[in-house]
Amino acid sequence: MTGVIEHFHAVVPAGGAGTRLWPLSRAGAPKFLLDLTGSGRTLIQATVDRLGPIAGHRIMVVTGAAHRDAVAAQLPEVDPDSIVAEPSARDSMAAIGLAAAMLERRDPDAVMGSFAADHVITEPGVFRETVRTAVRAAQDDWLVTIGIDPLIPSPAFGYIHLGDPLESHPGAFKVRSFVEKPSVHVAREYLASGEYRWNAGMFVVRPTVLLDLLGARDPEFVASLRTIADDPGRIDEVWPALPKIAVDHAVAEPAAERGRVVTVPASFGWDDIGDFDSLAELLDTTGEATSPIVLGDDALVHALHSTGLVVPGSGRTIAVIGIEDIVVIDTDEALLVTTRSKAQEVKHIVSALKESGRAELT
Amino acid sequence: MTGVIEHFHAVVPAGGAGTRLWPLSRAGAPKFLLDLTGSGRTLIQATVDRLGPIAGHRIMVVTGAAHRDAVAAQLPEVDPDSIVAEPSARDSMAAIGLAAAMLERRDPDAVMGSFAADHVITEPGVFRETVRTAVRAAQDDWLVTIGIDPLIPSPAFGYIHLGDPLESHPGAFKVRSFVEKPSVHVAREYLASGEYRWNAGMFVVRPTVLLDLLGARDPEFVASLRTIADDPGRIDEVWPALPKIAVDHAVAEPAAERGRVVTVPASFGWDDIGDFDSLAELLDTTGEATSPIVLGDDALVHALHSTGLVVPGSGRTIAVIGIEDIVVIDTDEALLVTTRSKAQEVKHIVSALKESGRAELT
Numbered sequence: 001m002t003g004v005i006e007h008f009h010a011v012v013p014a015g016g017a018g019t020r021l022w023p024l025s026r027a028g029a030p031k032f033l034l035d036l037t038g039s040g041r042t043l044i045q046a047t048v049d050r051l052g053p054i055a056g057h058r059i060m061v062v063t064g065a066a067h068r069d070a071v072a073a074q075l076p077e078v079d080p081d082s083i084v085a086e087p088s089a090r091d092s093m094a095a096i097g098l099a100a101a102m103l104e105r106r107d108p109d110a111v112m113g114s115f116a117a118d119h120v121i122t123e124p125g126v127f128r129e130t131v132r133t134a135v136r137a138a139q140d141d142w143l144v145t146i147g148i149d150p151l152i153p154s155p156a157f158g159y160i161h162l163g164d165p166l167e168s169h170p171g172a173f174k175v176r177s178f179v180e181k182p183s184v185h186v187a188r189e190y191l192a193s194g195e196y197r198w199n200a201g202m203f204v205v206r207p208t209v210l211l212d213l214l215g216a217r218d219p220e221f222v223a224s225l226r227t228i229a230d231d232p233g234r235i236d237e238v239w240p241a242l243p244k245i246a247v248d249h250a251v252a253e254p255a256a257e258r259g260r261v262v263t264v265p266a267s268f269g270w271d272d273i274g275d276f277d278s279l280a281e282l283l284d285t286t287g288e289a290t291s292p293i294v295l296g297d298d299a300l301v302h303a304l305h306s307t308g309l310v311v312p313g314s315g316r317t318i319a320v321i322g323i324e325d326i327v328v329i330d331t332d333e334a335l336l337v338t339t340r341s342k343a344q345e346v347k348h349i350v351s352a353l354k355e356s357g358r359a360e361l362t
Numbered sequence: 363m364t365g366v367i368e369h370f371h372a373v374v375p376a377g378g379a380g381t382r383l384w385p386l387s388r389a390g391a392p393k394f395l396l397d398l399t400g401s402g403r404t405l406i407q408a409t410v411d412r413l414g415p416i417a418g419h420r421i422m423v424v425t426g427a428a429h430r431d432a433v434a435a436q437l438p439e440v441d442p443d444s445i446v447a448e449p450s451a452r453d454s455m456a457a458i459g460l461a462a463a464m465l466e467r468r469d470p471d472a473v474m475g476s477f478a479a480d481h482v483i484t485e486p487g488v489f490r491e492t493v494r495t496a497v498r499a500a501q502d503d504w505l506v507t508i509g510i511d512p513l514i515p516s517p518a519f520g521y522i523h524l525g526d527p528l529e530s531h532p533g534a535f536k537v538r539s540f541v542e543k544p545s546v547h548v549a550r551e552y553l554a555s556g557e558y559r560w561n562a563g564m565f566v567v568r569p570t571v572l573l574d575l576l577g578a579r580d581p582e583f584v585a586s587l588r589t590i591a592d593d594p595g596r597i598d599e600v601w602p603a604l605p606k607i608a609v610d611h612a613v614a615e616p617a618a619e620r621g622r623v624v625t626v627p628a629s630f631g632w633d634d635i636g637d638f639d640s641l642a643e644l645l646d647t648t649g650e651a652t653s654p655i656v657l658g659d660d661a662l663v664h665a666l667h668s669t670g671l672v673v674p675g676s677g678r679t680i681a682v683i684g685i686e687d688i689v690v691i692d693t694d695e696a697l698l699v700t701t702r703s704k705a706q707e708v709k710h711i712v713s714a715l716k717e718s719g720r721a722e723l724t
Contacts, residue, residue, distance in 0.1 A: 023681075302711050302718075305704075317696040317723050319385075319711040322704030323685070328697070334679040335692055337699055342667075342684030349664050349681040361679050 002053070005135055007109040010055035011099040013092055014044055014063035014071060014117035019350040019362070020275040020343065023334035024311060027362055032117035033070055036273055037282070038295050043273075044117040045074055050124045051115065052077075054131055060103070061117070062086060062095040087239045092201075093250040094242040097214060097221070100207035101229035111138045113204040114247075120282060122269030130266035134204035137169040137262055143213060143255050144204040145175065147197025147263040148270045153187030156274050158199040158248070160263050175261040178253050197265050200272070203247065213251045213260065218243065221250075276327045276343040280309040292320060292328075308340060334361055364415070369471040370497055372417035373461040375454055376406055376425035376433060376479035381712040381724070382637040382705065385696035386673060389724055394479035395432055398635055399644070400657050405635075406479040407436055412486040413477065414439075416493055422465070423479070424448060424457040449601045454563075455612040456604040459576060459583070462569035463591035473500045475566040476609075482644060484631030492628035496566035499531040499624055505575060505617050506566040507537065509559025509625040510632045515549030518636050520561040520610070522625050537623040540615050559627050562634070565609065575613045575622065580605065583612075638689045638705040642671040654682060654690075670702060696723055 018031030025031040032044040041049060048059055060082045063071050068085040075083070084102070086095060096114050103110045113131055121127045134144040147160045158181055163174035178199060182190065190196035203210075215222040224242055228235045243250075255261050271282050283293045292310045294301045300312035302319045308326035312318050320326055327343060329336040336346065350362045380393030387393040394406040403411060410421055422444045425433050430447040437445070446464070448457060458476050465472045475493055483489045496506040509522045520543055525536035540561055544552065552558035565572075577584040586604055590597045605612075617623050635641050645655045654672045656663045662674035664681045670688035674680050682688055689705060691698040698708065712724045 023679075302714055304707055304710060316694075317385075317715070317720065319696065319698045319700075319708075321698075321700035321707050321711065323699065323701060326699065328699050330697055332678075334681065335690070335697065336681045336683075337685065337688065337690050338681075338683035339685060345666060345683050346681075348666060349683065352664055353679070358679065 004056040005054050005111075005132060007107055007111055008055055008131075008135055009058045009060060009103050009107065009110050009112045010048075010051040011096060011103075011112050011114045012044065012047055012051070012059065012061045012117045013095045013099075013114060014061055014067065015086075015089060015092070015095065016118065017362075018118065018273075019347045021273070021279070022346055022350045022362065023331045023336055024313065024329050027359075028066075030067065030118075031273065033067065033074065036279060036295070037120060042074055043120065044071065047115060047117050047119070048075055048078065050121060050127060051113075054128050055113075060084065060099050062099055063117075064089060087236050089244075090239065090242045091244045092247045093214070093221070093245045094225070094239070096203070096247050097211065097225045098228060100205075100210045101222075101225040104207040104211065105229055110207055111135050111204060112207050112210070113202070115202050116272070118273065119200065120269075120271045120273060124268075126266060126268040130264050130268065131204060133169070133171045134264045137166065137172045137264070138204045138206055138209075140168065141206060141209050142166075142169075142172070142262045143209060143252065143260055144172065145252065145261060145263045146200055146202040146204070147173075147265045148200050149265065149267040150187075150191055150196065150198050153184050153191050154198070155181055155184045155187055156278075157181060157272075159187070159190055159196045160199045162195050162197065162263060162265070166262050169262070172262045172264050174259065175256045175263050177256050178248060197263060198270070199248075200270055201248070203252070210251060213255045217254060218250070275346065276309055276329070276338070277340040278343075280325075280327070280340055283309065292326060366418040367416050367473075367494060367497055369469055369473055370417055370493075371420040371422060371465050371469065371472050371474045372410075372413040373458060373465075373474050373476045374406065374409055374413070374421065374423045374479045375457045375461075375476060376423055376429065377448075377451060377454070377457065378480065379724075380480065380635075381709045383635070383641070384708055384712045384724065385693045385698055386675065386691050389721075390428075392429065392480075393635065395429065395436065398641060398657070399482060404436055405482065406433065409477060409479050409481070410437055410440065412483060412489060413475075416490050417475075422446065422461050424461055425479075426451060449598050451606075452601065452604045453606045454609045455576070455583070455607045456587070456601070458565070458609050459573065459587045460590060462567075462572045463584075463587040466569040466573065467591055472569055473497050473566060474569050474572070475564070477564050478634070480635065481562065482631075482633045482635060486630075488628060488630035492626050492630065493566060495531070495533045496626045499528065499534045499626070500566045500568055500571075502530065503568060503571050504528075504531075504534070504624045505571060505614065505622055506534065507614065507623060507625045508562055508564040508566070509535075509627045510562050511627065511629040512549075512553055512558065512560050515546050515553050516560070517543055517546045517549055518640075519543060519634075521549070521552055521558045522561045524557050524559065524625060524627070528624050531624070534624045534626050536621065537618045537625050539618055540610060559625060560632070561610075562632055563610070565614070572613060575617045579616060580612070637708065638671055638691070638700070639702040640705075642687075642689070642702055645671065654688060 018025035062084045065085040161176040163176045166172040292308045304321045306320045310328045313331040325340040380387035424446045427447040523538040525538040528534040668682045672690045675693040687702040
């Protein structure tokens with residue numbers, strides 16, 4: 001099947017600073033505004049590119065007020081009225097819930113699909129076919145997630161525990177439960193069982209179904225979201241009181257307990273680029289690089305007996321000698337030197353900079 | 363004994379790019395013009411500071427024409443006429459020989475001492491007492507070297523093989539031979555024997571003795587040097603034809619064979635800072651640093667679980683995570699990332715930059 005899916009609306013939550021990608025990502029230049037793949041398109045541009053063939057112009061972005069202009073500049077094809085600015089960060093339930101409240105007013109037959117602005121998907125055709133299957137299940141009032149085939153027993157992702165196939169929708173399975181990031185040991189058992197998929201945080205659902213599921217636990221939250229959708233001028237008044245909660249905890253997990261969630265397993269390449277180790281993994285397409293992967297102008301990098309990732313972001317020449325799995329991130333204001341295996345610790349540097357009064361660098 | 367030594371003239375050859383200290387040292391900013399110890403004084407300033415108490419104002423610097431102005435600016439206490447500019451690099455025999463030819467004209471009773479501009483000496487008082495002993499032997503027409511007590515079996519230095527004590531000059535020993543940089547294995551045997559000292563390239567000698575020793579093998583060389591000393595206006599004409607040879611090969615080694623060389627063993631702290639490993643060793647005074655040594659503003663460096671050497675030379679913040687013995691040299695135009703054990707390989711990067719047409723960075 002090809003072509004735009006009728007009544008399908010793509011929602012792109014664009015939040016999160018990506019502190020583990022400092023100093024490439026910073027508060028003023030979050031991950032989704034960066035071209036982390038060397039493709040010439042930023043992550044949010046690639047996300048919208050990927051959705052265009054199935055969503056057409058029905059794309060809504062929800063981002064922080066500070067990033068609204070940058071998002072609009074990167075996405076000239078998105079209607080400026082569909083770039084919703086959050087007055088403050090209220091976590092994903094508020095962002096996605098507001099989009100749902102706006103969409104149920106615009107289109108009573110709407111099915112929304114929520115896809116983060118900062119993920120990388122390497123097989124967009126497979127992704128889109130998966131979304132088509134998910135939309136069909138969502139039209140029957142299921143909350144539908146997409147469950148990625150786990151390639152490795154990663155402790156960095158949450159998992160979806162599959163139940164029985166959904167007879168009415170081939171390709172969809174009931175969800176028994178969502179599980180938080182496991183240990184590697186437990187993740188290995190998950191993979192061996194064949195019953196688990198990575199939770200990529202992608203939801204496909206009718207807006208009213210989403211709001212009803214939320215309203216079953218927090219009707220006031222839903223009323224507030226509908227108030228804003230009804231009169232956007234009241235956002236500054238109503239928004240600050242919204243609960244800070246992730247859509248997973250507010251809706252997906254309780255709905256799974258009530259048997260209301262299904263998942264469409266899929267095997268497209270997916271990464272949330274959580275840190276520089278993931279980024280190096282993503283960019284080293286052969287897995288056998290004998291010199292550092294360079295994201296940027298590789299004429300600036302001179303490496304001897306080294307592997308890893310080098311980002312020459314300041315225009316300066318960078319020489320690297322004799323270090324395996326090195327990570328060198330060179331920007332105009334800050335320089336990071338670490339290894340792929342220590343990449344998770346970058347967030348501690350960001351915290352230390354804030355604590356030492358150098359928040360302007362974060 | 364204290365005070366200026368009569369008729370003693372210090373000669374400071376200031377040459378060598380220090381390619382293994384790239385990008386801190388560069389062709390336009392060689393090692394001797396840099397403050398590599400964080401003392402507030404550059405290496406050549408510290409060299410002149412160290413010589414002042416025994417040489418007074420009798421200090422002559424021989425440097426490349428390109429560095430003459432920078433040397434003069436760093437050494438306001440040195441008579442500009444005593445800063446001799448080499449039209450081109452002709453190795454150490456030409457530089458030291460020219461100084462000798464100039465000094466034998468100025469002062470028939472002169473004893474010259476040649477001390478490189480880019481060495482570090484941590485016990486200047488002991489150094490000066492050693493030079494006093496050397497000057498006394500030189501007045502009796504010996505070519506006198508200074509032999510440093512070897513602390514470790516370093517393969518990075520040449521060695522002096524001691525012979526019998528010189529009865530006429532307590533503290534001086536005949537030199538059997540000079541030996542080139544040995545393997546670590548051979549160096550260990552040298553240390554065990556007690557008969558070897560590091561050759562620090564320091565010579566104390568009467569200028570005429572030095573020129574006569576050279577003239578015994580290459581009278582034309584000496585004639586050319588005396589021509590320039592006689593009429594400095596002819597330097598551009600005569601200089602380019604001078605042999606490119608080190609003073610060690612041209613004079614010291616053959617003179618040792620003829621039994622004309624003595625050495626004064628000494629135990630002051632000495633280093634030629636051959637690479638970043640030596641520099642880290644020098645700066646880590648306790649030898650037990652648990653975070654990287656910072657040469658520069660340590661407020662710019664945030665390190666976690668790392669040791670080594672960080673030079674924050676561009677004003678940017680540098681974060682280092684989880685690497686032992688890391689070397690990070692950050693300058694405005696280039697960045698080096700390596701480890702102490704690979705520091706010797708930096709010269710290959712400099713060669714590669716030259717070969718790839720980026721000599722402006724070297």
